[in-house]
Amino acid sequence: MKILVSISKTPDTTAKIAFTDNNTKFATDGVQWIINPYDEWYALVRAIELKEKDPSVSVHLINVGGADAEPILRKALALGGDEAIRVNTEGNDSYYIASQIAFVAKEGTYDLVLTGKETIDFNGSSIGGMLAEMLDLPFVSLATSLEISGITATVKREIEGGEESIHADLPLVVSCQKGMAEARIPNMRGIMSARTKPLKVVEPVAAENLTSIKSFELPPAKAGVKLVSADDAGELVRLLHEEAKSF
Amino acid sequence: MSVLIYIDHADGQVKKVSHEALSYGAALAKAIGTTAEGLVLGKTSGDLAVLGIYGITKVHQVTHANLDQVDAQVFAALIADAAIAVNASVVIFSNNINGKAIAPRVSVRLKAGLVSGAVSLPDLTNGFVVRKSVFSGKAFARVEINTPIKVIAVNPNAYPVHTLEGQAEVVALDLQPRDSRIKVTATNKISGKVPLSEADLVVSAGRGLKGPENWGMVEELAELLGAATACSRPVADAHWRPHHEHVGQTGLAIAPNLYIAIGISGAIQHLAGVNRSKVIVVINKDPEAPFFKAADYGIVGDAFEVVPKIITAVRKLKGIA
Numbered sequence: 020m021k022i023l024v025s026i027s028k029t030p031d032t033t034a035k036i037a038f039t040d041n042n043t044k045f046a047t048d049g050v051q052w053i054i055n056p057y058d059e060w061y062a063l064v065r066a067i068e069l070k071e072k073d074p075s076v077s078v079h080l081i082n083v084g085g086a087d088a089e090p091i092l093r094k095a096l097a098l099g100g101d102e103a104i105r106v107n108t109e110g111n112d113s114y115y116i117a118s119q120i121a122f123v124a125k126e127g128t129y130d131l132v133l134t135g136k137e138t139i140d141f142n143g144s145s146i147g148g149m150l151a152e153m154l155d156l157p158f159v160s161l162a163t164s165l166e167i168s169g170i171t172a173t174v175k176r177e178i179e180g181g182e183e184s185i186h187a188d189l190p191l192v193v194s195c196q197k198g199m200a201e202a203r204i205p206n207m208r209g210i211m212s213a214r215t216k217p218l219k220v221v222e223p224v225a226a227e228n229l230t231s232i233k234s235f236e237l238p239p240a241k242a243g244v245k246l247v248s249a250d251d252a253g254e255l256v257r258l259l260h261e262e263a264k265s266f
Numbered sequence: 267m268s269v270l271i272y273i274d275h276a277d278g279q280v281k282k283v284s285h286e287a288l289s290y291g292a293a294l295a296k297a298i299g300t301t302a303e304g305l306v307l308g309k310t311s312g313d314l315a316v317l318g319i320y321g322i323t324k325v326h327q328v329t330h331a332n333l334d335q336v337d338a339q340v341f342a343a344l345i346a347d348a349a350i351a352v353n354a355s356v357v358i359f360s361n362n363i364n365g366k367a368i369a370p371r372v373s374v375r376l377k378a379g380l381v382s383g384a385v386s387l388p389d390l391t392n393g394f395v396v397r398k399s400v401f402s403g404k405a406f407a408r409v410e411i412n413t414p415i416k417v418i419a420v421n422p423n424a425y426p427v428h429t430l431e432g433q434a435e436v437v438a439l440d441l442q443p444r445d446s447r448i449k450v451t452a453t454n455k456i457s458g459k460v461p462l463s464e465a466d467l468v469v470s471a472g473r474g475l476k477g478p479e480n481w482g483m484v485e486e487l488a489e490l491l492g493a494a495t496a497c498s499r500p501v502a503d504a505h506w507r508p509h510h511e512h513v514g515q516t517g518l519a520i521a522p523n524l525y526i527a528i529g530i531s532g533a534i535q536h537l538a539g540v541n542r543s544k545v546i547v548v549i550n551k552d553p554e555a556p557f558f559k560a561a562d563y564g565i566v567g568d569a570f571e572v573v574p575k576i577i578t579a580v581r582k583l584k585g586i587a
């Protein structure tokens with residue numbers, strides 16, 4: 020079985036969010052880059068677990084991005100991926116990125132494509148669904164567990180107010196979130212072997228950008244907290260009821 | 267031309283987030299001088315004509331046994347066909363769980379640019395520019411859609427519901443869904459409780475509560491208010507509370523009207539999931555807790571003393587002995 024895991028590069032969760040160039044670009048000064056947590060902790064680790072259970076499984080990684088994404092791809096290889104593919108182009112239109120991943124996924128005839136639930140910077144939660152449509156495959160979103168038996172996948176996924184179990188035949192696209200696996204840290208052997216694992220760079224295929232980012236804005240600062248004395252909880256309830264009209 | 271709004275429903279009822287999407291679609295249709303029409307896939311109970319109060323003129327409906335389970339692939343194909351049938355120039359979704367699965371597929375089928383997580387109506391002064399939430403609620407991006415047909419998925423709780431007088435005409439749309447390639451084998455809903463993702467009011471607690479045995483007062487306050495309960499990540503990780511209650515960067519992102527945080531420090535990753543709440547109340551014994559910077563109201567004090575007092579005050583307000 021061949022699994023393709025899509026790996027995106029995002030600013031560290033504590034990064035300061037600021038913009039430059041007349042608010043058209045994210046200010047990258049001093050920003051640490053990480054693997055998008057959903058891609059790493061859930062999609063990638065689950066793929067590695069499946070490989071640990073069945074050594075015939077191979078796990079390939081794909082990133083659409085510039086050379087500055089290579090450190091995070093090396094880390095993903097150190098965690099246990101077999102081979103990484105970087106499509107050498109930058110872009111922030113979901114359709115454009117999904118088109119690149121779809122092309123590689125088709126060429127490589129993968130049985131399973133795993134994505135994260137969403138990127139923590141763009142919050143599109145779009146690429147998994149787009150990819151599935153481009154590949155004409157079913158898409159199970161927000162999966163919290165995934166088991167494979169032969170050619171059948173059993174997936175649990177979040178629905179509003181609960182969970183749903185799904186059976187589907189491979190090939191399949193699944194977006195992963197919490198529950199799917201536990202975060203790991205790479206060990207020394209992984210880090211050493213990652214240095215010699217293949218990291219292929221391919222050029223992008225022609226694809227359209229259907230959207231473009233014009234500018235960014237920060238939300239207005241909060242007016243400041245109104246403190247109520249601990250002895251006067253009734254006053255808080257009154258304020259919430261009469262002033263904020265929360266209930 | 268028209269604006270087509272996908273109407274999501276569960277257990278026969280149209281979801282609240284769809285009322286928001288309908289209001290958004292109707293306002294957009296007015297701005298571009300066309301009509302807003304709704305689309306329902308599958309069976310619902312009750313009269314769909316009443317959805318006219320949100321400003322739509324028609325509700326198209328497709329009923330078929332294949333639509334009893336939500337398969338994004340089947341639904342997206344039908345919605346794209348419907349969009350063509352009604353000559354839609356914009357297709358609107360709620361950016362809820364189903365919307366997130368279906369809208370991207372519709373975008374590909376129609377080759378229509380998608381903005382998901384929209385928080386306000388498009389700016390039409392120069393092109394078609396939609397504001398969306400990015401960086402987990404810490405910023406907004408203004409995104410231009412460059413295609414003739416557009417797809418927008420509107421964030422829950424971001425756009426207010428408007429109602430007026432009016433009835434929509436309900437029309438059966440003659441489209442055939444394809445067969446699904448997935449099978450839902452079990453559905454497990456936590457009954458009786460308000461689902462967190464849909465909740466207007468949320469009472470949440472963190473490690474400051476010391477242990478799972480102390481959640482009684484959190485549940486009591488939530489029940490009194492008709493609120494859902496939530497928690498910080500370490501609390502879910504320690505299995506003090508179920509995982510589906512975990513909010514934040516790596517958990518659920520919510521935007522209720524009221525978020526009450528008890529014994530939660532307000533780490534940046536926690537704030538990422540709750541900073542779109544309209545009103546934030548923080549109860550923490552440490553006046554330096556970072557959460558106070560993001561709060562609208564706060565009490566510096568011991569949760570074990572303050573929360574019972576709040577419960578008493580809410581009971582009094584609601585006239586419950």
Ligand SMILES: Cc1cc2nc3c(=O)[nH]c(=O)nc-3n(C[C@H](O)[C@H](O)[C@H](O)COP(=O)(O)OP(=O)(O)OC[C@H]3O[C@@H](n4cnc5c(N)ncnc54)[C@H](O)[C@@H]3O)c2cc1C
Nearest residue numbers: 472473474498499514515516529530531533535551552569
């Ligand atoms: C990549 C990454 C992703 C993360 N994602 C998330 C996420 O999605 N969600 C999330 O919540 N966290 C997340 N975290 C963890 C986050 O950084 C914090 O560690 C976590 O939110 C802290 O939880 P807490 O506030 O419950 O606990 P603590 O930080 O231990 O805070 C407890 C608070 O309770 C107060 N307190 C103690 N006793 C009392 C009392 N008797 N009365 C009143 N107040 C009291 C204390 O003053 C303190 O402020 C993430 C971290 C990383 C690195």
Ligand SMILES: Nc1ncnc2c1ncn2[C@@H]1O[C@H](COP(=O)(O)O)[C@@H](O)[C@H]1O
Nearest residue numbers: 025027083134135137138143144145146
């Ligand atoms: N540039 C990229 N390269 C590879 N995978 C990506 C890229 N951007 C997004 N993805 C994948 O698509 C998922 C959803 O992204 P998004 O639709 O942007 O929220 C992410 O969790 C990644 O798995």
